[in-house]
Amino acid sequence: MEIDKSKFKVWTWKQPLTLLWLINPVIAINELFLGQRIPKIMLVEKNSSKLLIEKTKVPCPHCKTIHSGLKWSTKNNAFKNWFGLYCDNCGKTIPCLTNFTSYLLLALTFPIWIWFKDKWKKAWLKNQPERYKNLDLENVPSPFEGYGWVRKGLNWGLFMFIFMTLIAPLIFSESITLTSTIIKFFGWAIAGLIYGYTMKLLAKRTNPK
Ligand SMILES: [Zn+2]
Numbered sequence: 001m002e003i004d005k006s007k008f009k010v011w012t013w014k015q016p017l018t019l020l021w022l023i024n025p026v027i028a029i030n031e032l033f034l035g036q037r038i039p040k041i042m043l044v045e046k047n048s049s050k051l052l053i054e055k056t057k058v059p060c061p062h063c064k065t066i067h068s069g070l071k072w073s074t075k076n077n078a079f080k081n082w083f084g085l086y087c088d089n090c091g092k093t094i095p096c097l098t099n100f101t102s103y104l105l106l107a108l109t110f111p112i113w114i115w116f117k118d119k120w121k122k123a124w125l126k127n128q129p130e131r132y133k134n135l136d137l138e139n140v141p142s143p144f145e146g147y148g149w150v151r152k153g154l155n156w157g158l159f160m161f162i163f164m165t166l167i168a169p170l171i172f173s174e175s176i177t178l179t180s181t182i183i184k185f186f187g188w189a190i191a192g193l194i195y196g197y198t199m200k201l202l203a204k205r206t207n208p209k
Contacts, residue, residue: 001064008043008057013097017202018042021099026195028101029160035080037096042069052202054140063090070137077131083121088132093125153196154189161188 003010013022021027021038030036043066045055056069065087072078072085084093098106106113165184169176 001059001061003043003059007046009046011042011044011056012040018097020198020201022097023100024194024198025099025101026191027099027198028105031099031102032082032105035082036078037081037085039085040095040097051140058085058094060087060090060092060094062092062094063087065089067094068137070140071132071135073140075136075139077135080124080131083124086125086128086132088129091125091129149196149200150193151196152199153192153194155192156195157188157190157192160191161185164188 011018013019018038039058041059041061043057043059044052045057048055053069053073058067058069058072059065060067067085067087067089070076071088072081077086081096084096087094161184165176165181168174
């Protein structure tokens with residue numbers, strides 16, 4: 001597909017921020033549970049002082065439409081994109097990157113989900129057109145600006161801490177000890193901050209050269 005390189009910088013998996021998305025194990029939660037995905041190819045407008053999310057475009061490899069990245073902002077369809085980003089022009093799916101940890105988890109659980117995948121994908125595709133009817137492409141959300149990332153990251157860490165410390169031991173019949181609880185508390189707080197900061201980097205203003 002033809003891309004006007006004087007207007008756009010092409011982002012693939014080799015870009016530092018997308019690499020971070022691929023290697024950060026925490027991202028597996030975003031991908032597998034929340035369905036938050038990053039397309040294999042993104043275009044970023046050159047010489048623009050807009051927020052990264054505003055100047056990011058997502059090309060559809062099937063119909064060549066260049067979509068506004070805002071279609072997948074947290075105000076619109078940031079989540080539930082388990083099968084990729086839906087193209088509301090041609091109805092096909094824009095291919096996405098897969099985080100290494102997600103990939104590993106998917107490979108390990110393959111015998112379970114393979115039987116349901118086609119059925120799930122069909123149901124998911126059927127639901128997509130409705131999700132793209134009332135998009136808000138005017139308001140740009142940026143919950144990670146300023147120190148928002150600290151709050152977002154710690155909230156996320158707290159959720160993971162509660163889940164992994166109180167619920168996971170019930171499932172895997174581990175015993176809960178004070179030491180392991182304290183270690184997990186700090187571990188998840190740090191993981192939360194790393195997560196928040198990663199999200200901030202992904203959302204912050206940058207000027208691609
Ligand atoms: Zn398309």
